[in-house]
Amino acid sequence: MNLKPRRMTAALTALLLSFAAPAAQPTLTVYTYDSFTSDWGPGPKVKQAFEARCDCELELVGLEDGVSILNRIRLEGENTRADLLLGIDTNLTAEARATGLFEAHGITFDNSTLPRPWRDELFLPYDYGYFAFVYNRERLDEPPMSLHQLVDDNNGPTLLIQDPRTSTPGLGLLLWVRKVYGDRAGEAWAKLAPRIVTVSKGWSEAYGLFLKGEADMVLSYTTSPAYHMIAENDSRFAAARFEEGHYQQIEVAGMLAGSGQKRLARDFLRFMVSEEFQQIIPTTNWMFPAALANSKLPAEFSQLVDPSPSLLFDDEEVMKRRGAWIDEWLEVMSR
């Protein structure tokens, strides 16, 4: 997820900085996703801010998405040149832990603003968000007030969603429905299916189709309307608040046990939960920072829906049961 076009000055600055790096400095290599490293993502600002204090070079390697980051580490194993991973979410942390390649971060995360206590010793969160159905106010007057209402109303809004086999939000919705409906999730999907216009490969396709007016609602994030308000000055878009609560996605970073730069890696993790880094997140990654007081968020963020209670499965449970849940979803959706 990401941000706003940056202008020429920023690009030139980045260019000049890249010439300025002397060779003798230590390099900290971070594998992340490419929307983090892109010009309009947090990457350039984070790199500049961290390098100003670390006397090192921060190398951000942008891969396709969180799943690619994890798979890259699985492929490289102990030969990896990454010191840190940044950008996997809580649906993947159990699998990342199972690789045995990570080391405890050892950081007291006492300034957390996450809506739940954080106890993971290996992974440290940097931001979080909630899945939500986003709609256009001019097109949909009365959005459903709950997931149950959305599911039960046969004449309800049409939907665009993503495929849980290929997309993180798609998997998020699957878990959301499972959390609310438990073992009756299949029945809920059967009722929803006729109103699902299409199931796309990734977030971009679904959101693009939504902006073209192909359906009433699209699965996205509660923060999506903030992008339209801040970057486009457009307040037509809103996320529907569901009474049952919204499924949460927490994005984390972790350091590798085989890293030769552990001191720097820990410095980076401390920097990551500091105010300087956290302030970059809202309008570049369009997520909620994991350690920043609400009062320091952009004003538009206060207009976003209240997603409480936040819903989340234990990561071990996701790892164990995801396959069966996806199979059930496929079965219902293919009828």
Added chain:
Amino acid sequence: MNPRALPAGLVLGLLAILVVAPLAGLLSLGGLQLNDPRELQFWHSAYIQRVLVFSLWQALLSTICSVLPAILVARSLALQPVFPLRALLLRLFALPLVVPSVVAVMAMVSVYGAGGWIPLGRSLYGINGILLAHVFFNLPLAVRLLLPYWQAIPRHHWQLAAQLGMNAGQRWRLLEWPALREGLPGVLLLVFMLCLVSFAVVLTLGGGPRSTTLEVAIYQSLRFDFNPSRAVALALLQLALCVVVATLTQRLQRLPEVEIGLDPAPVGIRPVFSTFNLVLIALAAIYVGMPLLSMLIDALSGPWFEVLTETRLWQSIANTLIIGLSAALLSVAAGWFLLRYSASLAFEGRGLAARWIELAGSVVYVVPPLVIGTGMFVLLSSWADVFGWVYPIVIAVNALMGLPFVIRCLGPPMRQNHARYERLCRSLALAGWNRFRYLEWPLLRRPLGLAAGLVAALAMGDLGVIALFGTPESATLSLLIYQQLGAYLVSEATVTALMLLGVCLAAFWLLERGIGGGDRA
């Protein structure tokens, strides 16, 4: 030994290394766990059967819907060799190949979606949408590939047909169809392969998981499931499927019973103004043009200043051109050596061996770049810094993916050239560089130019491998488009997409002109 065997053997060896080694690399991670109950369950599930049946069904249907109309349109274009903007139209027909799938989906929706020019509503999503998109991609490609077969019919045949007072039906049966029959099976196979591996288009316009292709299953097993051995097995299954279809289409093939001319002359009949032909051409132009036009319209209102002043855009354009042109040259060179050998085999009466060589060069297309790229990664990462290898790998894999296009464009003319001039060359001792310079280059440069243009377009629109390795410096235009779309920057992405089309058109023009030596096609 045939002196042409060595370079061809080298190419085949490289092909094998490029395909087999990565598959082996992936298997080395886990091995085929065919006894694992979960694997057995997967292979016996209704899911995999459904996926297989659907993959085949949509690919066959898409192929028929693309190639049959393409025959009519190519015929009209051949019989109507002069009309305004004809050259431009033919160049536009190479463009859909470069359109990244997510952009194509948006363009199809602009035309046929709820708020589109021809609103189909919900009925767009399903087999309709899949067919509309696949015909958009493949009809123009098939037209470009089929058109040369009409031009290969010698002028005096047309004259004879006219003297004998043949009507259109008789000309078709006695002249055109026999000439077409040599190339049609290859074109059918190529389009079938392109539709078989289609993924984002099928999933998104297909309306949901009912429309799941093997390619989705491969992607899923290599990503979320991280089950490399299953991905390899699925990729091999896809390959096997293609070999079966290839052997079936080859039964259609007959070497031409009519004498084939290689002089690059337009069809030897006087252009007759035919309303029917012009209407057909206009319909095809409108069909292919509408989605492209929608991209243009979307882009015109886009934030040009912001996009054009980003240094990353220019870097991406440079990267895209380097990758596209290098892959095109590499692919054409590899295809050349392969085909030179297979043509000489065919000349010696070993047609079956010749066909298998061409088939081997073609079907590797359906081994997904994600599988090849990941496998290469496994192999390379243990002894090299993979980031230094991004360009060579991306270029090599794209050249590999372009090989079936080269074989399609270049195979038949090279075979004919060989059959016609081999004896003469032997008696004149014309060989090596001189033979290339005085005989092969002048007669084959047009199909060479077309082949290079198509491969360049394909490589420039490709996303598979570069996304897998991606580092910030190696972005291409298509990757940039995906990144912009992933960051809410929809209008920026429309501008970048138009830039991609422009760069592709320029590269195509350059290759067709520079290599092909002229506008006439």
